[in-house]
Amino acid sequence: MNAFQKLVEHSNKVSNFRHLSSIVGWDQAAVMPSGGAEARSNAMAELEVHIHSLMTQPHLGDLFAQAEAQTLSASEQAVLREMKREWQQANLLPESLVHAQSLAGSKCEHAWRSQRGNNDWDGFEKNWAEVVKLSQEEAQIRAEATETTPYDAMLDIYEPGTTSAALDTLFADVKTWLPSLIDEAIEKQKHNNILLPSGHYPTDKQKALGLEVMKLLQFNFEHGRLDESVHPFCGGVSTDVRITTRYDENEFVQSLMGIVHETGHARYEQGLPQSLAGTPAGEARSMGIHEAQSLFFEMQLGRSEAFVDHLARLAANHFQGAEFEQENLSKIYTHVNKGFIRVDADELTYPAHVILRYEIERDLMNGAIKHTDVPELWNEKMKAYLGLSTEGNYKNGCLQDIHWTDGSFGYFPSYTLGAMYASQFMAAMKQTVDVDAAIRSGDLSPVFTWLADNIWSKGSLLTTDELVSKATGEVLNAKHFKAHLENRYLG
Amino acid sequence: MNAFQKLVEHSNKVSNFRHLSSIVGWDQAAVMPSGGAEARSNAMAELEVHIHSLMTQPHLGDLFAQAEAQTLSASEQAVLREMKREWQQANLLPESLVHAQSLAGSKCEHAWRSQRGNNDWDGFEKNWAEVVKLSQEEAQIRAEATETTPYDAMLDIYEPGTTSAALDTLFADVKTWLPSLIDEAIEKQKHNNILLPSGHYPTDKQKALGLEVMKLLQFNFEHGRLDESVHPFCGGVSTDVRITTRYDENEFVQSLMGIVHETGHARYEQGLPQSLAGTPAGEARSMGIHEAQSLFFEMQLGRSEAFVDHLARLAANHFQGAEFEQENLSKIYTHVNKGFIRVDADELTYPAHVILRYEIERDLMNGAIKHTDVPELWNEKMKAYLGLSTEGNYKNGCLQDIHWTDGSFGYFPSYTLGAMYASQFMAAMKQTVDVDAAIRSGDLSPVFTWLADNIWSKGSLLTTDELVSKATGEVLNAKHFKAHLENRYLG
Numbered sequence: 001m002n003a004f005q006k007l008v009e010h011s012n013k014v015s016n017f018r019h020l021s022s023i024v025g026w027d028q029a030a031v032m033p034s035g036g037a038e039a040r041s042n043a044m045a046e047l048e049v050h051i052h053s054l055m056t057q058p059h060l061g062d063l064f065a066q067a068e069a070q071t072l073s074a075s076e077q078a079v080l081r082e083m084k085r086e087w088q089q090a091n092l093l094p095e096s097l098v099h100a101q102s103l104a105g106s107k108c109e110h111a112w113r114s115q116r117g118n119n120d121w122d123g124f125e126k127n128w129a130e131v132v133k134l135s136q137e138e139a140q141i142r143a144e145a146t147e148t149t150p151y152d153a154m155l156d157i158y159e160p161g162t163t164s165a166a167l168d169t170l171f172a173d174v175k176t177w178l179p180s181l182i183d184e185a186i187e188k189q190k191h192n193n194i195l196l197p198s199g200h201y202p203t204d205k206q207k208a209l210g211l212e213v214m215k216l217l218q219f220n221f222e223h224g225r226l227d228e229s230v231h232p233f234c235g236g237v238s239t240d241v242r243i244t245t246r247y248d249e250n251e252f253v254q255s256l257m258g259i260v261h262e263t264g265h266a267r268y269e270q271g272l273p274q275s276l277a278g279t280p281a282g283e284a285r286s287m288g289i290h291e292a293q294s295l296f297f298e299m300q301l302g303r304s305e306a307f308v309d310h311l312a313r314l315a316a317n318h319f320q321g322a323e324f325e326q327e328n329l330s331k332i333y334t335h336v337n338k339g340f341i342r343v344d345a346d347e348l349t350y351p352a353h354v355i356l357r358y359e360i361e362r363d364l365m366n367g368a369i370k371h372t373d374v375p376e377l378w379n380e381k382m383k384a385y386l387g388l389s390t391e392g393n394y395k396n397g398c399l400q401d402i403h404w405t406d407g408s409f410g411y412f413p414s415y416t417l418g419a420m421y422a423s424q425f426m427a428a429m430k431q432t433v434d435v436d437a438a439i440r441s442g443d444l445s446p447v448f449t450w451l452a453d454n455i456w457s458k459g460s461l462l463t464t465d466e467l468v469s470k471a472t473g474e475v476l477n478a479k480h481f482k483a484h485l486e487n488r489y490l491g
Numbered sequence: 492m493n494a495f496q497k498l499v500e501h502s503n504k505v506s507n508f509r510h511l512s513s514i515v516g517w518d519q520a521a522v523m524p525s526g527g528a529e530a531r532s533n534a535m536a537e538l539e540v541h542i543h544s545l546m547t548q549p550h551l552g553d554l555f556a557q558a559e560a561q562t563l564s565a566s567e568q569a570v571l572r573e574m575k576r577e578w579q580q581a582n583l584l585p586e587s588l589v590h591a592q593s594l595a596g597s598k599c600e601h602a603w604r605s606q607r608g609n610n611d612w613d614g615f616e617k618n619w620a621e622v623v624k625l626s627q628e629e630a631q632i633r634a635e636a637t638e639t640t641p642y643d644a645m646l647d648i649y650e651p652g653t654t655s656a657a658l659d660t661l662f663a664d665v666k667t668w669l670p671s672l673i674d675e676a677i678e679k680q681k682h683n684n685i686l687l688p689s690g691h692y693p694t695d696k697q698k699a700l701g702l703e704v705m706k707l708l709q710f711n712f713e714h715g716r717l718d719e720s721v722h723p724f725c726g727g728v729s730t731d732v733r734i735t736t737r738y739d740e741n742e743f744v745q746s747l748m749g750i751v752h753e754t755g756h757a758r759y760e761q762g763l764p765q766s767l768a769g770t771p772a773g774e775a776r777s778m779g780i781h782e783a784q785s786l787f788f789e790m791q792l793g794r795s796e797a798f799v800d801h802l803a804r805l806a807a808n809h810f811q812g813a814e815f816e817q818e819n820l821s822k823i824y825t826h827v828n829k830g831f832i833r834v835d836a837d838e839l840t841y842p843a844h845v846i847l848r849y850e851i852e853r854d855l856m857n858g859a860i861k862h863t864d865v866p867e868l869w870n871e872k873m874k875a876y877l878g879l880s881t882e883g884n885y886k887n888g889c890l891q892d893i894h895w896t897d898g899s900f901g902y903f904p905s906y907t908l909g910a911m912y913a914s915q916f917m918a919a920m921k922q923t924v925d926v927d928a929a930i931r932s933g934d935l936s937p938v939f940t941w942l943a944d945n946i947w948s949k950g951s952l953l954t955t956d957e958l959v960s961k962a963t964g965e966v967l968n969a970k971h972f973k974a975h976l977e978n979r980y981l982g
Contacts, residue, residue, distance in 0.1 A: 016537035019530060024514050031522075035713035036731025039510060039768070046507035050541070222526035240527025277530070 003066035004076060007083055010060070012278035017051050019237050026235040026242045030227045055090035075281070078461040082280035085160065092145055097137060104130040105406030112405045121375060121394040128405070132364065132371040135407040139365045151365035154410035158287040159417065161464050164362050166476075167413055170420065171355045173478040179385060181482075182348055185336045185489035194331045195323045203247040205318040210245065210259040212314045217263045217297065218448055220270050232258050234265035234294075238277065241266040252319070253332050256311065257302055264297030265290060267448065271456025282459045285467055287411065289455065291418025292425065299347050299419065300426040300484070301447070303333045306439035334488060338386045340396035347419070348489055352385040354416040357401070361409045374398050421468065423480040425455070428472035494557035495567060498574055501551070503769035508542050510728050517726040517733045521718045546581035566772070569952040573771035576651065583636055588628060595621040596897030603896045612866060612885040619896070623855065623862040626898040630856045642856035645901035649778040650908065652955050655853055657967075658904055661911065662846045664969040670876060672973075673839055676827045676980035685822045686814045692743040696809040700743075701736065701750040703805045708754045708788065709939055711761050723749050725756035725785075729768065732757040743810070744823050747802065748793055755788030756781060758939065762947025773950045776958055778902065780946065782909025783916065790838050790910065791917040791975075792938070794824045797930035825979060829877045831887035838910070839980055843876040845907040848892070852900045865889050912959065914971040916946070919963035 001009070021044065028040055064084055072080060108127035115124045135154070142153030152163050210226060224241035236242035243262035245255050268284060276282030284290045301307050305326070312326040322328060336346050342353040360377055363369040369377065378398040379390045390397030403411055429435060433446045454471035468476055492500070512535065519531055555575055563571060599618035606615045626645070633644030643654050702717060715732035727733035734753035736746050759775060767773030775781045792798050796817070803817040813819060827837050833844035851868055854860040860868065869889040870881045881888030894902055920926060924937045945962035959967055 013537060016534040017541075019534035020511050020515055020538060023518055023531075023534075024511055027514055027518060031716065033713055033716055033731055035711070035715075036728070039728060039730040040514075043507040043510035043514075046504060047511060050508075220526070222524055224526075225522065225524060237527070237530060239530040240524055 002070060003063045004070050004072060004080060007060070007063050007067055008079065008279055010054070010057075010063075011083055011280065014051060014054050015278040017047060017054070021047055021051070022235055022237050023240075026227075026244075029229045029231070029233065029235070030242070030244055052090065055087060060087055075276075075461060079276065079279050079281040082283075082460050086280050088145070089157070092142060093138060094141075097134065097141070101131075101134045101138065101407055104134055109402065109405040112399070112402070116395050116399045119393070119395045119399070121399065124394075124399060125372060128371060131405070131407045135409050136365060136367065138407070139409070149366055151362045151410065154365055155413065156410075158411050158414055159464070160286060162286075162288070162413070162417070167358060167362075167417075170476070170478050171351075171358065171416075174351055174416075174481070175355065175385075177482055178348075178351060181485060181489065182336060182338065182352070182386070185348055186338070188490060189331075189336060192331050192335070194335065195328050196332070197251050197253060197323050199319075199321060199323070201247075201249055201252040201319065203249060206247050206249075206252055206255055209252075209315055209318045210256065212317070213256065213259055213311065214263050216310055216314070216442065216444070217260065217267065217301075218444065219263050219266055223270050224266055226259070232262060234262045234269065236269075238269045238272045238274070238282075241269045252315075253329070257298060257333065260302040261294045261298040264294035267297070267451075268293040268456050271452045273457050273459045273461075276459050276461070281461055285455075285458070285460050285462075286464055287414035288417035288421060289464060289467070291414050292421035293418075293451070293455070295418045296422040296425060296451070300422050301439065301444070303330075303347070303488075304436070304439060305330055306436050308333060309440070310442065336489065338388060340382075340388060340390065340393070341400055343400075348485060349386060351416045351419065354412050356381040356385060357412040360398075361404070361412065365409050417476070420476060420478060420481040423484040424468065424472050424474075424476060425451070426484065427480040428454075493561060494554045495561050495563060495571060498551070498554050498558055499570065499770055501545070501548075501554075502574055502771065505542060505545050506769040508538060508545070512538055512542070513726055513728050514731075517718075517735075520720045520722070520724065520726070521733070521735055543581065546578060551578055566767075566952060570767065570770050570772040573774075573951050577771050579636070580648070583633060584629060585632075588625065588632075592622075592625045592629065592898055595625055600893065600896040603890070603893070607886050607890045610884070610886045610890070612890065615885075615890060616863060620862055622896070622898045626900050627856060627858065629898070630900070640857055642853045642901065645856055646904065647901075649902050649905050650955070651777055653777075653779070653904070653908070658849060658853075661967070661969050662849065662907075665842055665907075665972070666846065666876075668973055669839075669842060672976060672980065673827060673829065673843070673877070676839055677829070679981065680822075680827060683822050683826070685826065686819050687823070688742050688744060688814050690810075690812060690814070692738075692740055692810065694738040694740060697738050697740075697743055697746055700806055700809050701747060703808070704747065704750055704802065705754050707801060707805070707933065707935070708751065708758065708792075709935065710754050710757055714761050715757055717750070723753060725753045725760065727760075729760045729763045729765070729773075732760045743806075744820070748789060748824065751793040752785045752789040755785035758788070758942070759784040759947050762943045764948050764950045764952075767950050767952070772952055776946075776949070776951050776953075777955055778905035779908035779912060780955060780958070782905050783912035784909075784942070784946070786909045787913040787916060787942070791913050792930065792935070794821075794838070794979075795927070795930060796821055797927050799824060800931070801933065827980065829879060831873075831879060831881065831884070832891055834891075839976060840877060842907045842910065845903050847872040847876060848903040851889075852895070852903065856900055908967070911967060911969060911972045914975040915959065915963050915965075915967060916942070917975065918971040919945075 024040070024044060024047075028037075028044070032040060064080075064087065067080055104127070108124070108131045111127055112124055136150065139150030139154050142156070143150045146153050146156065148156070149164065155162055155164065155167075207226070214221075214226060223239055224236065224243065227242060227244050228246060229244035230246060232243075232245045234241065234243045243259070243266050245258045245262065247255050268290060272284065273282050308330045309326045312324055312329055315324040334347070336348045338349055339345060342350070345353050356378065359381065360369070360374060364371060364374070375390075375394060375398050382388045382390050382397070403409075426435070429447065429450045433450055435447055438444050438446045455467065458467055462470065465475055515531070515535060515538075519528075519535070523531060555571075555578065558571055595618070599615075599622045602618050603615055627641065630641030630645050633647070634641045637644050637647065639647070640655065646653055646655065646658075698717070705712075705717060714730055715727065715734065718733060718735050719737060720735035721737060723734075723736045725732065725734045734750070734757050736749050736753065738746050759781060763775065764773050799821045800817045803815055803820055806815040825838070827839045829840055830836060833841070833848075836844050847869065850872065851860070851865060855862060855865070866881075866885060866889050873879045873881050873888070894900075917926070920938065920941045924941055926938055929935050929937045946958065949958055953961065956966055
């Protein structure tokens with residue numbers, strides 16, 4: 001067995017343990033009774049330690065050196081590139097830093113859960129100082145290893161190859177047209193009459209409807225399930241994808257569209273190249289490309305009139321009421337509103353929330369601002385982008401998200417990158433596929449074939465730029481995103 | 492950290508990985524979609540290899556030698572004794588034998604799944620020859636290491652400390668009175684009028700009823716769940732016990748009593764000493780003692796008139812019909828019938844099925860008979876014990892069980908040992924607890940307190956003989972079992 005084969009075998013082993021981690025993680029979120037939590041945490045921590053020890057075995061360095069001298073096919077080269085990337089990431093940080101981050105992150109996140117409700121910035125700030133300091137150390141170490149800026153090194157964890165230079169350009173573009181587009185959309189919708197859900201929508205009926213929508217979206221039930229959890233997510237493994245949702249019996253629109261969103265994530269996972277399973281080249285390309293699938297399903301397909309027509313028709317199997325008519329549902333699903341909270345934001349205002357966070361976390365990691373500057377910067381940017389003041393309103397301002405509490409700096413851009421990729425994929429797809437006709441026919445196969453051929457089946461064989469260029473003929477830009485939003489909200 | 496402490500730490504680590512194994516095992520049986528099977532098998536096999544490698548680390552031998560020279564408390568001595576027992580078991584067999592057994596067992600079991608239906612003894616025998624041969628090798632190695640007979644060495648896997656000499660005595664006793672007791676019971680019941688379930692019993696109602704019965708039995712839902720699987724079982728971990736059942740919408744008695752049975756297993760697990768969690772001394776004592784809990788719940792409590800009264804009352808919340816009246820339910824649950832199939836057998840004929848298997852597997856492991864002798868021996872013993880011929884009827888004879896197909900010789904006695912222990916526990920309990928009054932009151936706490944104090948909380952701190960003697964004042968004997976059966980079936 002040569003060095004490359006040994007590395008693949010090692011990767012398969014790691015992948016097997018990650019499989020276990022994913023399944024018990026799903027179990028913890030979806031079905032575990034509360035009393036099982038402590039023993040489960042211990043078991044999961046033991047597993048993570050074991051995976052880390054596998055990833056940092058000393059002999060791997062030699063194997064990578066040997067494998068890089070081998071003659072490999074293009075696909076083998078991609079496998080090697082991704083295995084090496086993972087190995088470098090796992091070996092970059094000293095154990096002492098990882099341990100300190102884990103402690104500081106847990107403490108800060110735990111306290112945040114009550115501090116947020118109490119609007120307690122001062123209490124939060126005391127714990128957060130350590131989290132930020134340690135993340136800056138992490139960013140510094142990563143930056144030195146990869147010869148880039150601290151923030152770009154953090155961004156690289158989630159979006160390999162994406163730089164803040166590229167994001168600055170993309171987001172500068174968005175900022176030139178987004179605020180006015182939001183105002184125009186709100187003005188246009190101001191006389192809309194919307195019938196909001198006000199009935200009782202039993203969980204079992206909502207679930208039955210959700211399953212029908214998943215069928216329409218060709219979710220493969222031989223390789224996955226729908227369950228419930230407090231925070232909806234897509235987990236499991238690519239041969240057994242577990243999506244979850246949360247039902248509110250006073251409401252149905254959020255859970256229903258949540259299922260469409262998670263089904264997008266799930267179909268990406270189900271469509272990954274099984275021939276590369278067990279290696280990182282067989283995994284999803286990046287957080288942004290993953291979010292591009294869920295947002296393609298939710299925003300490009302899900303909120304289109306043609307798709308809402310299906311939702312209305314399927315809903316009629318379980319519910320009756322004027323709120324389920326397509327025209328009303330479409331109005332609900334495209335309603336624009338300037339709000340404080342990112343997770344409640346509509347498609348149009350969402351990028352403003354992301355750009356604000358991006359600019360702050362970039363400057364924080366690069367040392368251009370202090371963590372105590374964040375509330376004031378938040379307030380300034382909210383006023384500039386959405387006309388809302390968050391002065392003294394921390395709970396609906398900089399305390400609203402979980403991401404920064406444990407040091408996950410560099411993640412936020414993925415949301416808006418995903419929305420942009422999704423728009424660009426749709427524009428490219430429409431050059432060869434009559435998407436609207438496919439949706440209306442109820443057989444969306446042509447849509448999914450395009451995604452499977454161009455995105456899902458590629459795994460991480462290509463870099464993100466290569467993937468997007470091959471699929472759409474151009475690198476990522478904001479043009480298609482703008483056109484999509486203008487068409488939907490002003491068209 | 493001294494040697495004993497190091498061994499406990501090592502045991503905790505192994506226990507964490509077993510936790511993962513139990514949860515993904517439950518997942519596989521209860522919720523995994525079929526397409527996830529292959530990747531799951533690989534992940535689980537990887538985990539088993541890892542657990543085995545932990546159990547066979549070379550430095551453990553020295554640690555055990557050092558720990559045995561330490562001054563330890565009684566409870567620490569028990570922990571050490573059980574850790575050493577596990578370690579010895581794991582290190583006894585050469586890898587090559589374990590691997591050959593795994594292959595031969597999988598092949599034989601897989602083929603058996605269709606051979607049984609086809610009554611294909613000849614086909615089965617070809618694969619089984621290898622399984623038996625390898626099990627005999629295993630038994631020989633175990634026997635040499637523990638200075639006992641081959642069969643006793645196999646029995647020791649499931650029932651530490653139990654010998655075939657003891658079983659021969661117990662079962663000889665049972666054989667003197669069981670056949671006539673069966674005949675008398677059948678004679679007594681011959682004019683019974685039983686209303687069998689014949690309606691439609693929806694799954695959701697059966698489940699709701701099952702949950703109410705679990706509450707009555709004080710199952711702790713903070714530390715466990717009820718789910719569905721093809722083959723009902725009790726899995727998970729002691730802080731998170733997963734029981735399953737299978738619903739048949741044409742029937743309810745089997746699933747309902749199945750839930751009572753599994754709840755017995757579950758309460759044992761939930762009642763194990765958490766202070767010893769992570770070490771084998773905190774685990775269940777043996778298969779027989781485990782089965783004693785499930786059979787205490789099912790046979791001693793569950794089929795008593797007082798308990799069936801509760802079942803009838805709880806059933807009335809969900810179902811109506813004369814089949815649910817206590818008197819009829821009691822007749823169903825104590826109906827005696829001589830049949831071919833062990834898993835369908837009633838309480839009274841069940842021991843005959845077990846003794847038959849015990850005698851055959853004992854002689855097979857000890858080399859007194861050949862595997863090709865089994866069908867004829869089966870036929871002879873079935874005629875002697877239950878008056879039924881299985882000549883040529885392999886599918887309802889020696890091909891009916893899964894246990895022997897993969898070499899699990901030594902397990903069968905646990906079923907009847909469990910039934911005997913359960914009777915003996917009940918007799919002892921009744922000396923201080925008014926069991927019937929407790930059941931009738933609907934608050935069974937005194938019953939569970941006795942079991943918790945005398946059995947559950949002891950884990951594996953005591954040997955089985957010590958445990959039973961302390962709890963009941965005498966070693967295991969068939970007297971209480973006989974009295975219980977005579978009282979129920981002739982009383």
